[in-house]
Amino acid sequence: MKDINGGKLHKYVLSYLYLAPSLIVIIIFLLYPLFNSFRYSFFQWDGVGRMSFVAITNYIGIFKDAKFWISFRANLVYILFFSFIPTLFGLIVSSVVARANIRGVRIFRTIFFTPQVIASVAVGTIFGWIYAPQFGVVNQVLDLVGLESFQHAWLGSSATAPVAVGFIGVWLWTGFCIIIFVAGIQKIDEDFYASAQLDGANSVQQFFHITLPALKYEIVVVIIMTMIRALSTNVFGIVSAATGGAFGTRPISLYAYQLAFVQHDIGYASSVVAVLAVIVFVISGLSMRIGERE
Amino acid sequence: MMRNLRARVTHLFLYVFLIVIAFIVLLPFFIMLLGSFREHIDIIIRGPLALPKIWHIENYYDVLFKYRFGMFFRNTFYITAPTVLVSLIFAIMAAYSLVFLELPLRKLMVLLSTVLGVMIASEFIMIPLYRLMNTLKLLDTYTAAILPQLAMSAAFSTLILRSFFLGLPRDLIDAALVDGATNWRILWSILVPIAKPAIITSGALTTVWTWNSYIIPLVLIPTPSKDPLAVGLLLFQGTYTIDIPLTMTGTVVTALPMLLFYLFFQRHIIRGLTKGAVD
Numbered sequence: 001m002k003d004i005n006g007g008k009l010h011k012y013v014l015s016y017l018y019l020a021p022s023l024i025v026i027i028i029f030l031l032y033p034l035f036n037s038f039r040y041s042f043f044q045w046d047g048v049g050r051m052s053f054v055a056i057t058n059y060i061g062i063f064k065d066a067k068f069w070i071s072f073r074a075n076l077v078y079i080l081f082f083s084f085i086p087t088l089f090g091l092i093v094s095s096v097v098a099r100a101n102i103r104g105v106r107i108f109r110t111i112f113f114t115p116q117v118i119a120s121v122a123v124g125t126i127f128g129w130i131y132a133p134q135f136g137v138v139n140q141v142l143d144l145v146g147l148e149s150f151q152h153a154w155l156g157s158s159a160t161a162p163v164a165v166g167f168i169g170v171w172l173w174t175g176f177c178i179i180i181f182v183a184g185i186q187k188i189d190e191d192f193y194a195s196a197q198l199d200g201a202n203s204v205q206q207f208f209h210i211t212l213p214a215l216k217y218e219i220v221v222v223i224i225m226t227m228i229r230a231l232s233t234n235v236f237g238i239v240s241a242a243t244g245g246a247f248g249t250r251p252i253s254l255y256a257y258q259l260a261f262v263q264h265d266i267g268y269a270s271s272v273v274a275v276l277a278v279i280v281f282v283i284s285g286l287s288m289r290i291g292e293r294e
Numbered sequence: 295m296m297r298n299l300r301a302r303v304t305h306l307f308l309y310v311f312l313i314v315i316a317f318i319v320l321l322p323f324f325i326m327l328l329g330s331f332r333e334h335i336d337i338i339i340r341g342p343l344a345l346p347k348i349w350h351i352e353n354y355y356d357v358l359f360k361y362r363f364g365m366f367f368r369n370t371f372y373i374t375a376p377t378v379l380v381s382l383i384f385a386i387m388a389a390y391s392l393v394f395l396e397l398p399l400r401k402l403m404v405l406l407s408t409v410l411g412v413m414i415a416s417e418f419i420m421i422p423l424y425r426l427m428n429t430l431k432l433l434d435t436y437t438a439a440i441l442p443q444l445a446m447s448a449a450f451s452t453l454i455l456r457s458f459f460l461g462l463p464r465d466l467i468d469a470a471l472v473d474g475a476t477n478w479r480i481l482w483s484i485l486v487p488i489a490k491p492a493i494i495t496s497g498a499l500t501t502v503w504t505w506n507s508y509i510i511p512l513v514l515i516p517t518p519s520k521d522p523l524a525v526g527l528l529l530f531q532g533t534y535t536i537d538i539p540l541t542m543t544g545t546v547v548t549a550l551p552m553l554l555f556y557l558f559f560q561r562h563i564i565r566g567l568t569k570g571a572v573d
Contacts, residue, residue: 029419036426097308102308108312116563118553
């Protein structure tokens with residue numbers, strides 16, 4: 001330890017000792033399982049017997065699997081409702097309210113964020129009742145306003161169920177988008193708007209020429225973040241609680257879960273997981289690229 | 295004068311607009327809360343939107359003790375508390391190493407211990423985790439749910455703490471080193487007090503995520519008596535799906551602790567969720 005090399009080695013060991021606890025649990029309980037998800041996807045396996053290598057057969061199977069594509073379609077609907085629509089609503093609302101110097105902003109901010117701290121199964125359970133065919137909230141409201149003819153088993157048919165689940169996403173994410181965009185707009189120099197007004201630009205023109213370009217970064221971040229939620233964790237719990245995955249609402253993640261833990265088709269389930277993981281990683285990779293550029 | 299009036303009317307209109315949105319956001323919570331105090335037969339007779347005629351507080355007693363939500367609550371606590379505490383300690387040490395110590399392969403280590411960790415969602419690893427916990431003979435224990443959650447939380451907290459440490463002046467450390475302080479002392483008695491806001495943000499968010507986590511305990515703890523609230527709520531729904539008030543009471547028991555927690559730590563939680571874009 002006395003000579004220079006020994007000191008250096010000592011320092012390196014020390015650095016890794018500090019990093020080790022975190023690094024070890026991440027490698028053993030996240031990275032190694034992720035690697036295994038990809039590895040299993042090349043095998044046929046029921047989880048008990050022998051694993052037999054089948055190369056890319058599972059992936060070819062996905063292409064021909066109608067159930068997978070129904071789930072894929074559900075996820076696309078969720079991307080529309082969890083990501084694009086809240087972003088659009090957020091832009092509209094924030095551009096109207098952000099520059100109006102409103103008092104009590106903190107209270108609205110607090111309220112708009114509350115859906116974020118609720119377990120997704122709890123969200124799904126509450127909306128399961130709101131949408132219920134008998135004694136459900138939506139149908140009761142329709143009854144009260146004299147629109148009984150529009151009453152419907154909202155979660156009980158493929159025509160309405162995916163969209164009904166989608167609306168949960170609008171509820172969940174619009175407030176979040178509003179707050180992010182309000183913060184972004186408040187960073188814009190007020191002089192831009194003042195001089196645009198002098199040039200005779202109306203508020204719609206101001207929105208398209210000043211607000212929208214200035215919010216480019218926030219918009220991309222919000223869309224990507226909500227897209228990832230619409231593809232993974234968020235919807236798994238919500239759908240499990242609200243419909244159990246029936247009537248075209250089952251997302252890819254829940255399909256993979258049922259393949260693995262109900263049908264014990266471990267290899268095929270892993271290939272479905274792998275496809276989902278790759279989609280999410282590509283989207284996350286894009287977001288980091290954009291994040292670095294700023 | 296005229297201008298002033300117009301500005302006031304616009305202001306009023308914006309307030310009403312925001313209040314309507316706030317009301318829509320809160321509505322499902324009101325529905326949940328009011329529903330939890332009613333009786334199922336009352337919902338059938340008077341509809342889901344009526345106020346409770348008699349406030350059935352005993353729903354809470356039934357759900358907590360007869361339908362085992364008290365136990366689910368305890369299980370959630372046993373999983374969340376160690377996950378958050380241990381992951382914070384791990385993350386504080388890891389972030390210190392990544393920023394201030396001489397670490398060969400630093401870039402790779404940053405990638406492994408932060409970015410990759412936060413990108414891996416539970417469903418990407420649920421199948422191999424089941425096999426791994428089976429092999430380790432940990433299946434059906436709190437530890438099985440804690441370990442992966444701990445890893446995800448450590449990765450997230452390291453990410454937050456690393457960017458906080460990067461913003462600190464190096465002289466702070468160097469001066470203390472010259473004074474003969476050990477790294478351990480520097481970290482815990484100089485840096486940790488300074489990093490308190492970042493530590494609270496990490497801890498608050500990982501608490502919410504661990505409390506609400508569903509897939510990991512669903513897969514790794516098959517025995518209901520050891521499951522946390524999120525899994526317990528769905529088990530209850532599967533068995534007693536008919537009784538709306540009891541289901542809503544169970545939902546309140548699951549959601550209310552985090553709603554209260556959020557009211558206490560809202561600034562930190564919002565800052566963490568928006569990655570500092572707000573405040």
